[in-house]
Amino acid sequence: MTSRPSILVARAVFPEVIASLREHFEVETNGSDDTWTPAQFAERLQGKAGVLTSGAERIDTALLAACPSLRIVSNLAVGYNNFDVPAMTAAGVMGTNAPDVLTETTADFGMALLLATARRLTESEHFLRAGRWNKWGLDLFAGAEVNGSTLGILGMGRIGQAIAKRAAHGFDMPVIYHNRSRLDAATEAKLNARYVSKTELLQQADHLMLVLPYSAESHHAIGADEMAQMKPTATLINLARGGIVEENALVAALRERRIAAAGLDVFEGEPKINPDLLTVPNVVLTPHIASATLKTRRAMAQLAADNLIAYLTTGQALTPVNP
Numbered sequence: 001m002t003s004r005p006s007i008l009v010a011r012a013v014f015p016e017v018i019a020s021l022r023e024h025f026e027v028e029t030n031g032s033d034d035t036w037t038p039a040q041f042a043e044r045l046q047g048k049a050g051v052l053t054s055g056a057e058r059i060d061t062a063l064l065a066a067c068p069s070l071r072i073v074s075n076l077a078v079g080y081n082n083f084d085v086p087a088m089t090a091a092g093v094m095g096t097n098a099p100d101v102l103t104e105t106t107a108d109f110g111m112a113l114l115l116a117t118a119r120r121l122t123e124s125e126h127f128l129r130a131g132r133w134n135k136w137g138l139d140l141f142a143g144a145e146v147n148g149s150t151l152g153i154l155g156m157g158r159i160g161q162a163i164a165k166r167a168a169h170g171f172d173m174p175v176i177y178h179n180r181s182r183l184d185a186a187t188e189a190k191l192n193a194r195y196v197s198k199t200e201l202l203q204q205a206d207h208l209m210l211v212l213p214y215s216a217e218s219h220h221a222i223g224a225d226e227m228a229q230m231k232p233t234a235t236l237i238n239l240a241r242g243g244i245v246e247e248n249a250l251v252a253a254l255r256e257r258r259i260a261a262a263g264l265d266v267f268e269g270e271p272k273i274n275p276d277l278l279t280v281p282n283v284v285l286t287p288h289i290a291s292a293t294l295k296t297r298r299a300m301a302q303l304a305a306d307n308l309i310a311y312l313t314t315g316q317a318l319t320p321v322n323p
């Protein structure tokens with residue numbers, strides 16, 4: 001009898017997903033949401049052919065050299081900035097992500113965060129809960145208009161386009177966007193979207209939504225200089241990765257009302273939060289939950305598992321990221 005491959009699941013994952021993996025593999029699981037240190041992670045990976053990661057585990061040259069049995073790393077996330085893809089390719093290790101199944105859910109959350117930020121939802125709720133509401137006021141928590149205002153999108157992949165669809169068709173918003181590549185004319189027309197330079201995007205957007213991948217190139221893509229170009233009435237929404245925004249510059253811009261407000265689902269040092277952000281009232285903060293509905297998280301986990309099963313049983317991954 002040939003022995004079955006062993007794999008590692010680095011996070012707590014739904015039992016039915018683990019059960020599907022156990023049909024093919026010997027499975028060791030973390031069983032909790034605590035991230036292992038790189039040394040603990042490398043130790044657990046000894047003898048494993050595959051691993052299901054959450055996006056927090058760094059896959060780099062040192063780890064690959066320490067884990068020669070590894071053949072595939074399957075990220076339970078669409079983003080894979082935790083992968084050193086060239087190093088993985090050089091080591092013959094397949095990398096996969098979990099795209100598509102989260103697109104619509106994440107776009108819903110983008111609109112939710114935009115609305116909450118522009119319409120000051122959490123700020124006004126805190127005020128009410130604190131017992132401070134004693135009279136109706138004409139400008140009490142007056143926020144920024146969403147319908148009909150211009151939405152700027154930085155990064156126009158699947159999630160950016162799903163947000164543009166909601167904005168254009170649900171909220172009558174003209175959409176401007178900047179991206180590495182331009183959409184075709186028919187898609188632009190369908191999304192009421194106009195391609196602009198990054199400078200025009202910063203200057204013209206009433207609300208700026210960040211949905212671009214994180215890389216060395218997009219690190220601190222929105223810093224003090226970029227915020228200085230934005231309208232003082234603008235809001236900034238980050239659904240992508242914390243490192244795209246220079247957080248200290250954002251705190252200063254929010255405090256000095258150089259931009260009106262921000263909505264952040266992701267943070268540079270998450271789950272640790274820059275303490276200064278917690279002192280600013282005009283920011284809505286959520287714990288990286290843009291794709292978090294049970295249906296979507298189950299689908300993401302199953303896709304991550306199916307990538308392991310497909311690659312280790314047939315040699316073909318479903319959603320590879322290696323070129």
Ligand code: DGY
Nearest residue numbers: 055076077078079291
């Ligand atoms: C993703 O899928 O990349 C989300 O940000 C969850 O990590």
